[in-house]
Each structure stands twice: as C-alpha cells, then as structure tokens.
Amino acid sequence: xxxxxxxxxxxxxxxxxxxxxxxxxxxxxxxxxxxxxxxxxxxxxxxxxxxxxxxxxxxxxxxxxxxxxxxxxxxxxxxxxxxxxxxxxxxxxxxxxxxxxxxxxxxxxxxxxxxxxxxxxxxxxxxxxxxxxxxxxxxxxxxxxxxxxxxxxxxxxxxxxxxxxxxxxxxxxxxxxxxxxxxxxxxxxxxxxxxxxxxxxxxxxxxxxxxxxxxxxxxxxxxxxxxxxxxxxxxxxxxxxxxxxxxxxxxxxxxxxxxxxxxxxxxxxxxxxxxxxxxxxxxxxxxxxxxxxxxxxxxxxxxxxxxxxxxxxxxxxxxxxx
Amino acid sequence: xxxxxxxxxxxxxxxxxxxxxxxxxxxxxxxxxxxxxxxxxxxxxxxxxxxxxxxxxxxxxxxxxxxxxxxxxxxxxxxxxxxxxxxxxxxxxxxxxxxxxxxxxxxxxxxxxxxxxxxxxxxxxxxxxxxxxxxxxxxxxxxxxxxxxxxxxxxxxxxxxxxxxxxxxxxxxxxxxxxxxxxxxxxxxxxxxxxxxxxxxxxxxxxxxxxxxxxxxxxxxxxxxxxxxxxxxxx
Numbered sequence: 001x002x003x004x005x006x007x008x009x010x011x012x013x014x015x016x017x018x019x020x021x022x023x024x025x026x027x028x029x030x031x032x033x034x035x036x037x038x039x040x041x042x043x044x045x046x047x048x049x050x051x052x053x054x055x056x057x058x059x060x061x062x063x064x065x066x067x068x069x070x071x072x073x074x075x076x077x078x079x080x081x082x083x084x085x086x087x088x089x090x091x092x093x094x095x096x097x098x099x100x101x102x103x104x105x106x107x108x109x110x111x112x113x114x115x116x117x118x119x120x121x122x123x124x125x126x127x128x129x130x131x132x133x134x135x136x137x138x139x140x141x142x143x144x145x146x147x148x149x150x151x152x153x154x155x156x157x158x159x160x161x162x163x164x165x166x167x168x169x170x171x172x173x174x175x176x177x178x179x180x181x182x183x184x185x186x187x188x189x190x191x192x193x194x195x196x197x198x199x200x201x202x203x204x205x206x207x208x209x210x211x212x213x214x215x216x217x218x219x220x221x222x223x224x225x226x227x228x229x230x231x232x233x234x235x236x237x238x239x240x241x242x243x244x245x246x247x248x249x250x251x252x253x254x255x256x257x258x259x260x261x262x263x264x265x266x267x268x269x270x271x272x273x274x275x276x277x278x279x280x281x282x283x284x285x286x287x288x289x290x291x292x293x294x295x296x297x298x299x300x301x302x303x304x305x306x307x308x309x310x311x312x313x314x315x316x317x318x319x320x321x322x
Numbered sequence: 323x324x325x326x327x328x329x330x331x332x333x334x335x336x337x338x339x340x341x342x343x344x345x346x347x348x349x350x351x352x353x354x355x356x357x358x359x360x361x362x363x364x365x366x367x368x369x370x371x372x373x374x375x376x377x378x379x380x381x382x383x384x385x386x387x388x389x390x391x392x393x394x395x396x397x398x399x400x401x402x403x404x405x406x407x408x409x410x411x412x413x414x415x416x417x418x419x420x421x422x423x424x425x426x427x428x429x430x431x432x433x434x435x436x437x438x439x440x441x442x443x444x445x446x447x448x449x450x451x452x453x454x455x456x457x458x459x460x461x462x463x464x465x466x467x468x469x470x471x472x473x474x475x476x477x478x479x480x481x482x483x484x485x486x487x488x489x490x491x492x493x494x495x496x497x498x499x500x501x502x503x504x505x506x507x508x509x510x511x512x513x514x515x516x517x518x519x520x521x522x523x524x525x526x527x528x529x530x531x532x533x534x535x536x537x538x539x540x541x542x543x544x545x546x547x548x549x550x551x552x553x554x555x556x557x
Contacts, residue, residue, distance in 0.1 A: 024372050024381070026518075026526040027456045126520045136460055136501070138520045188332045233345060234457065234464070236372030236379025238333035260374055260457030268333035271384075296334035297384040304385055 002068025002098075004117065006150040010062035010104065015121055015140035015152075018051045020129035024259040030239070031131040031139065032255050034112055034214060034278035037174060038076035040307055042116035044314050045073035045093035045166055047159035047322070050307070052120030053130035055146075057113045059281070061104025062146060064115075069097045071118040071160025075168075077110020077279050092167040095160065110279035119157035133256060134214065162321040172310055174275065180286045183273050185296050187242060187265035189232060197224050201266060202288055206250065210282040215256040217277065219286075223248030226264060234262040240269030240277075242288075252277065270296040272303050327356075327400050329393050332379060337392060339378045345466065350454055351408060353378050354531035358409050359399045367392075373530045374455045375464070412532040413450060416498070416513050417539040417547060418489055420446075424512035424544070431474045431491055431508050443538055445469050446510065450533040451496065456526070461500030461518035463528050468496045480506030487513045487552075489536070500528075511536070514544045516552035 006013075016039065019032025033039035033056055040050040048054075055062075061079045066072075073093035074081045081088050082103050088094055090113070096102075102115075123130050123141055132140025141152060190198070206221035230246040237243075241253040243263040252269060254277070267288060269277060280286065328340040339356065342349040353373050360371065360380070367386025372379040382392055420443045421428040432439045451465040458464075473494045481504065484490070488499045490507025499505060500517040517527050528534065539547075 021381075022370050023460075023525065024370055025456065025530065026460060026528075027458060027462055028460045028525075127525055136520075185331065185334055188330060188338050233343075233375045233377075234455065235338065235374045235377045236332070236336070238336040238379070238381070240333055258458065259372055260455060265332075270334050293331050293334055293389050297388055300334060300384050 002066070002070060002119075002154045002156070003151050004154065005065045005067060006062055006146045006148060006152070007065055007101075008063035009146045009148055009150075010057055011060040012058040013062045013146040014056050014132040014134070015053050015123050015130055016056045016132060017053045017130045019255065020127055020131055020133070020139065023127055024236070027259050028127070028136070029133060029215075029256050029259060031133040031214075032129070033114065033131075034255055035076050035114070035275040037272070037275045037303060037307070038112075039114045041091070041168060041172075041310060042073045042075040042114040043120070044307070044311050045075070045091075045168070046071045046116045046118040047157070047314070047318050048116060048118065048120050050311070052116065053123055053140075054114050054116040054121060057104070057115060059107045059111055061113065061115075062102075063104075064102040066096055066100050066102070067098060068154070069095065069161070070154060071095050072102070073116045073166075074113055075116075076113040078108045079110075079113045080105030080108055081113075089165065089167060091173055092165050093160065094165050095163050107281075111281045112278050117154050118160040119155035122153040122155045135256065159318065159322060164321070166314060166317055168310065172306055180280075180284070182277060182286050182288050183270045183291050183296070183299075184240075184242065184267035184288050185270060185291065185293050187267045188235070189264035190266055192227060192264055193224065193244075193266055194227055197227075198266070200224060201250075202290065205285045205287050208280055208282050208284050208286065212282050213256075214254055215258075216254050217252040217280075219250045219252065221249070224250065224266065230264055231262050232264055234260050237261050237265075238268060240271070240274050241265045242267045242269065254278075270299060272296075272299045327396075329396060331389055335384050336379055336381045337389065337396075339380065339396060340376060341378070342376050345375045345454065347452055347466070349376055350452065350531065352403070355403050355406055355408055356399065357531070359402060359406055363399065365392075365395055374457070409531075412529075413535055414528060414532050415535050415537050416515055417537045417543065418447070418511040418513045419539055419541060419544045420511040422541075425489070425510040427477070427490075427508035428510040431472060431510055434474045435472055437471070442472050442510065445472050446496065447536040447538050450535050453528055453530050453532050453534055455530045456528060459499075459501060459503060461526050461528060463497060463534065465496055465534060468494055470494060474508050476506040477508060480504055481509075484509060485512065487515065487517070489513065512544075514547040514552050519553075522553065
C-alpha cells in the first residue's frame, strides 16, 4: 500500500471529507471541507468518489513526498504547487511518481486548497466521517492537523494510472477574485432588527478579522444594534448563520461552528457562497446582499448540475484511458 | 389546546419549528413528540435534527425537497401530534462520587448556602433533571430543575482544565463536562461514566428529552467502573 510522507506540515493541513452529519443534536459540529465545491472536484479529477477523504491546505501548503505513484489533483485557492520544483496547474490532475516531492510557493489567490490522491487518504472513520474536528481532537489523522514526519496511507487503486493532465474547463472554475459580495437569506431573527440597522448591515463593508478560523469568521465594521436584547433562548445554528452578539460585530458560523447558541442571527450566507468565503483571508473586505430562499436553492441546484456534468466528462476520460 | 407551531427558514437548507416562548417542560415534551414522529416518518431529504429549549431545527437537502415541500410535510405531522402518545420517559442514572478530589468545590457550595456537605449531596442527588438539550461542547447537557437551595455563583477565576465527567453548579444550573475543557463552574462531583466516546457504537449516552439522575457512589465503585471502561455499571 502506498503512502505519502509529510516533510513540512504547512500552516494548517487537515484530512477532511464532506462532514460528520447526524450528531449535531448531541452537540457535535459537522466539520468537513470549507470549500465543498473545490473539495468535490479535487476528488472527481483523480477518479475518486466525490466524498473521499482529501487534504485541506491553508495559505502555506505542506511539503509532501509520495512513496508510490499516484494521480493527484489540487483545486481551490492558488497556493503555488510545484512537483520537484516544476509548477503544476490548479484545478487539474497529474500522474506523479514514487519519490516525487510536492511543495508550495505560497498563496497567490484564495486561502484554501484541496489535495486529493487517487484512491483517497485512508484514515479511521470516526462517527461515520473522516473529517478532522480540531477542537474536539477527533477524526481525520489522529484528530489533529498534520505534523512533520506523519505518514498517511493511501487506499489502493489502479485508477488514474496514465500520463497526461486532466484539467477542469474554464467555465467550471469558480471566480474567487472580486467576489467580495456575499449573498445571504434572512436569518431567523431578521425581524428583531430595525429597518435602519438592516440597511446599515447591507450597505456596509466588513473586514474579516484575524480572529477567523474554520469555526467562524469575526467581522469588523459598522456595529449593528439590537432593538431589544442580543440574546435569545439557545437554538440550533445553521452553517453560514450571521450572529450579532452584544458588541454588534457580526460573526459568520463556518463548518466547525457550535451546534447551538443564544445570539440573534440577522442573516444566513447561502450554501454556494460558503465556498467563496472559505477562500477569503483575514483583512479582506466583504459586503452582503439579500436574495430569497428559492433563488438560493436554485443556485445550489445549478452548482450540483455543474458537478454532475464534470463528473460525466471526467468519467469518460477514465473509461478511455484507464 | 396546543398552540399552533411556527415554521420559518434558518438558511437555504435548514428550517426552525417554534413550539413556544418559554423554557418549560411541556414545550420541550412537544418537541420530543414531533421528533419521534419525524424519526418514524423518515422523510427523504431530511438530514438531521437539532432540538433545543423551544425549537426544533431540521437540516435538509434542497436537492431532494424545497422549503415549501418540507413545511407542507411538517404541517401534516403537526396535525397528528395530538394522537401520538408521548414516548415513555427515559431516566439515565449517572453514578457520581461527591467531594474530595472529585468535587473540590463541594465545601464552598455548602458554605455559600449554609448547608453541610451531606445536605448538598442529598439535595443534588434527590431529584431528576430534565435534559432540555445538548450543545455548547459535544455531549454537554442543559439540565433543568436544580434546587435553589444549592445555587452558587461561578468561580471568580475559571479553571484552565476541568476533567471530563465533572459535575458542576453555576447559579441555578447544574451540568456535566463530557470532555475536559476550561470552566468556571463549581465542581462538586465526578462520574467515571464516559458520557461521550467517539469510538463507541453509541458515542453519546445522554439525549434531549430524557431525565438524568445522580446516584452517589463510593470511591471503590468509582474505580471499578473506570476500570470497566466507563460505560456499563450497576449489576
């Protein structure tokens, strides 16, 4: 069985899949890939199931030595990947050989990239998922981010054992650049804010603070006041919920978010724009625009249709060459 | 007559069902009834549920079903709620060792309330606590029903690490730390039972809607349960 060796861990490198569902009622966060579009495409490019465990890389990628030949893909933000010092394209998969060294020059665009390997990374599933939940120290590789010297096993497969690059057509690439407009739907406590505060929220630019991680993005900008109190009786929280705590500075709940909470929520980022947010870095600016649930769900349908089209195209390539 | 439920979207893939405005047993029980109906019905496209004090969140897959479809389905279930008998109440017994190294703040709680430590133990372990919801950290139960007689403010300086299984008091609340974490609650006891073990077939022992009963045990029993892996106890 082949494996990959971590020479340098990078800033924050974790094993993720599409998340751990079914346990939020017990207080267990979902975790999983922050940019689920890039994550799924990375897997498709190497002939895996969409949800196979892959690595999520953050800003500074790791240095990895492959101990066997595989097909690998890198998608998401542009972190400057090189194989043996030679630049490789993002959003494509290539065949690499035993002993090859993968390094990263640094983030040029976006924040998170996904590294998939043909066969998928083999880690023990915890509660039905391979995702790393960092605060709970469980899932993924020993419940933590990767360290130098870690050796990750790769599931055996003969898929992708052919030369040549498989590249995602341009029309399927997300536009991470100039995507500072984040679309939201009304949050459950939208009506508890006055019209002037709601206008303020939608007309202001917010800075993503340095206190932002996989759990949540803290924003800095116009303070949103409450008509009554900032607190509600604790209730379930959804991915992308925008909480307004007592200090009036919004917090966006990301994939490692706690399952319940007692802050008012003015809006909720639509599912497809979570991926856009996942690629934004601290000190970047965002603003919000509102759409309705039907529109938000139709964007989700469109994205799924794109993934299925790509899946079919890529499957054909594998049928011919493999 | 039961109040009509309110439905509203929380996001493009989750809905909140509101059962009332106050934290009380009856409202929480209605949530449990709806939850059981939903689990029996197993609606295609529903991913998971998050019950809380007064609301039920339902996470769904918009590729399978849109918001209006789900609300229509839930309203059908709402009509059937009155004919559905409440599921029998489950009581979960939690063996605990009060005081000493396991409950370093027991004496402070007794002193604050002008009670003896024995009286605190008696009051704390003589009633059943409704688990309103789980959240905050994996497996943390929000319990209702603690006696005011043993209510005590939080520690002035929170501890950097409270061991897993610690039972604490904060104002009029009591709770258990399922995993070790920093915390400012007054720790009066500890259980050798692992409330949460991700590698167990049943990762979480507690569930919303059940009652929790603390059973005082002796140190020998504590060690015995710990040796058995902190799962089964008793007979």
